[in-house]
Amino acid sequence: MELNSLFSVQNSEELDSLKKDLSIELTDVELWNLIRKDDSEAMIKLYKRHYHILYSYGMKICRSKELTKDCIQEIFTNIWASRRTLNKVKIVRSYLLQTLWNKLVGELKKNSKRNDIIQKQVYQSDIIFSHEDKLIDEENESELMKRLSNSISSLSKSQKEMIFMLFYEGLSYKQIAEKKSVNYQSVKNLSHKTIKKLRELIIMYALTSFLLFF
Amino acid sequence: MPKLSDYTLEDFLVDESFQRFVRENSDTDRVIWEEYLRLHPEKEATLLEAKKIIDQLYIKIPQKEFQYELEKFRSIVEANKINVPKERSSNRFKRYGIAAFVSVILLTTVFFGLKNYxxxxxxxxxxxxxxxxxxxxxxxxxxxxxxxxxxxxxxxxxxxxxxxxxxxxxxxxxxxxxxxxxxxxxxxxxxxxxxxxxxxxxxxxxxxxxxxxxxxxxxxxxxxxxxxxxxxxxxxxxxxxxxxxxxxxxxxxxxxxxxLKLAWKDDIIRFEKASFAEIVTVLERWYDVDFIYDKDIDVEGFTGEFTRMSLENLLKGMSHSVGFDFKIEGRKVWILTK
Missing domain, CATH: 2.60.120.1440 (Jelly Rolls)
Incomplete structure (x- = not known):
């Protein structure tokens, strides 16, 4: 790290607070460590940084605004309440998404008679764009949205997973390569293929919507 | 990382700042990409297509709702700033030690304060x-x-x-x-x-x-x-x-x-041309709740009387004439201006 050599900082803690003073954007892990030391500003920052993604993900899972908001609020509240005993986390966003998933599924199981469907789902990619097994009513959705979801659910499993990692977990190619234990180039290739497919679907979607209007 | 001037559709899509710009429309990111378009007008079509694709991948929360949730959380964080429950007993001793110390100081202050009076x-x-x-x-x-x-x-x-x-x-x-x-x-x-x-x-x-x-x-x-x-x-x-x-x-x-002045001792809450801040002070004390509200809320002198009424009914009554929505959650009262 450049800062290290620049200021000859001894340990990472010092570096964290130095970065804070210089108002350099802290990484998630740095924020996480500050939260463990009672830094409420860091807590708010982390909240702001990840809220939108969590909201989007929660909505994809349960389609209920209220339930999604409540669960997100609860997750962050829990983090703050137990900040002194938090475990170290490698990738904060993945951790948050996983926690939200667990929580939502728990809530849905409590309230739903459709246990079978929920149990069939696994954390992450499947749920995001699978249309057939949507958990909660879809009456509010427009015809167009349905068409789009339908087409997106025609992506392969690994393509969906790719989308999840790129657009939800916000991982870099390098991180994805590490996570999936494959080499960098094959991640790039898959990403390229996925995006190409996605693009085709969007164009198709735009076309259908065009046709529907006339 | 490719140079910004060479960005392809894919580069836009996987760019964190770009994703955030489409998803959250935050000011910082918007400035970046607007400036980018100014410098590279030839990229407009690609950028817009990338935006369209990302738009389909997220469900967005309306800005107002997000601000509301954020304020809610902020107050939770503020409220729970000091008293952290600790799990290890050795820490507990420390805490009691501090508590004892503080109460000694308090007692001393009371004692000397009294001496002066x-x-x-x-x-x-x-x-x-x-x-x-x-x-x-x-x-x-x-x-x-x-x-x-x-x-x-x-x-x-x-x-x-x-x-x-x-x-x-x-x-x-x-x-x-x-x-x-x-x-x-x-x-x-x-x-x-x-x-x-x-x-x-x-x-x-x-x-x-x-x-x-x-x-x-x-x-x-x-x-x-x-x-x-x-x-x-x-x-x-x-x-x-x-x-x-x-x-x-x-x-x-x-x-x-x-x-007006003595209503409280007969369990009556009475306001006369009270500002919203005054109303809040009284109600917080009376019902043991905390209000979270927009400091700009405009109440032009509220006058009213409430006798032995639940907070919810009182607020219902007030909300019609003053024009706000409210939500009671435990000991917290959220006031939303319409």
Whole structure:
């Protein structure tokens, strides 16, 4: 790290607070460590940084605004309440998404008679764009949205997973390569293929919507 | 990382800042990409297509709703800043140690504070009685001399367990209504900071919340003297009140409306041309809740009366005439301006 050599900082803690003073954007892990030391500003920052993604993900899972908001609020509240005993986390966003998933599924199981469907789902990619097994009513959705979801659910499993990692977990190619234990180039290739497919679907979607209007 | 000027559709899509720009429309990201378009107008089509694709991948929360959730969370964080439950017992000892230390300091302050106030600074042993009402509570006291005191919420009163032969003294923080038993030999004195209220036998209300800018003594029957630093400043007759503005240290005498001033002791909440901040102060104390609201909320002097009403019903009544929405969650009340 450049800062290290620049200021000859001894340990990472010092570096964290130095970065804070210089108002350099802290990484998630740095924020996480500050939260463990009672830094409420860091807590708010982390909240702001990840809220939108969590909201989007929660909505994809349960389609209920209220339930999604409540669960997100609860997750962050829990983090703050137990900040002194938090475990170290490698990738904060993945951790948050996983926690939200667990929580939502728990809530849905409590309230739903459709246990079978929920149990069939696994954390992450499947749920995001699978249309057939949507958990909660879809009456509010427009015809167009349905068409789009339908087409997106025609992506392969690994393509969906790719989308999840790129657009939800916000991982870099390098991180994805590490996570999936494959080499960098094959991640790039898959990403390229996925995006190409996605693009085709969007164009198709735009076309259908065009046709529907006339 | 490719150079920005060489960005392809895919590069836009996987760019964190770009994703965030589409998803959250945050100012910082928007500035970046608007500037980018200005410098590279040839990229507009690609950028817009990338935006379209990402738009399909997220479900967005309306900005207003996000701000609301954020404020909610902010107050949770603020509220739980100090008292962190710790799981290891060794830490607990430390905490109790600090608590003990703090209470010793507090006791000392009370003791020395009292010495400054009263004429019995020489006496070595003072056995003090302290009564405190929490927010949301009121209580009645009957002293040994048959004086009756009603304490409003969030009020503390301190007095010697046995009054001296020549004087009866109490210290007050908050609001209380006194009905003092007449005793010409032993004046009754209420101390509030450097202000003292000296009476023989009478009934009056004292409102002296530290967080409020004014202190008022409202006399119902009898006669009282208001002293500052030991000097008589004002003498009150019934239906008059003395108001001290703390910021200017200005003491004035005026008529008061007993219906408004004394409503609290009959469990009535009464507002007259009250600002929203004033209403909130009263309700927080009365119902032991915290309000979270937009400081700009505009209430043009609210007037109303509520007798033994639940907070929810009270707010329902108010919300129609003032024009707000509210949500009660535990001890928190969210006020949403329409």
């Amino acid at each position: 009263s004429s019995y600074s020489e006496s070595k042993v003072i056995s003090l009685v302290e009564r405190t009402t929490e927010r949301g509570r009121k209580s009645n006291l009957l002293l040994k001399d048959s004086t009756r005191i009603k304490l409003n919420a969030q009020t503390t009163i301190k007095y010697a367990e046995t009054f001296k032969d020549d004087i009866r003294e109490v210290q007050l923080i908050g609001e209380a209504f006194f009905d003092v038993k007449e005793d010409k030999e032993r004046p009754f004195i209420v101390h509030v900071g450097d202000v003292s209220i000296k009476v023989l036998g009478t009934s009056f209300n004292v409102r002296a919340y530290p967080e409020e800018n004014t202190l008022s003594v409202s006399l119902v029957t009898g006669k009282v003297e208001i002293l500052k630093n030991g000097h008589i400043e004002l003498t009150l007759t019934p239906n008059y009140e003395a108001t001290l503005t703390k910021s200017s240290d200005h003491l004035i005498k005026s008529l008061f409306d007993p219906k």
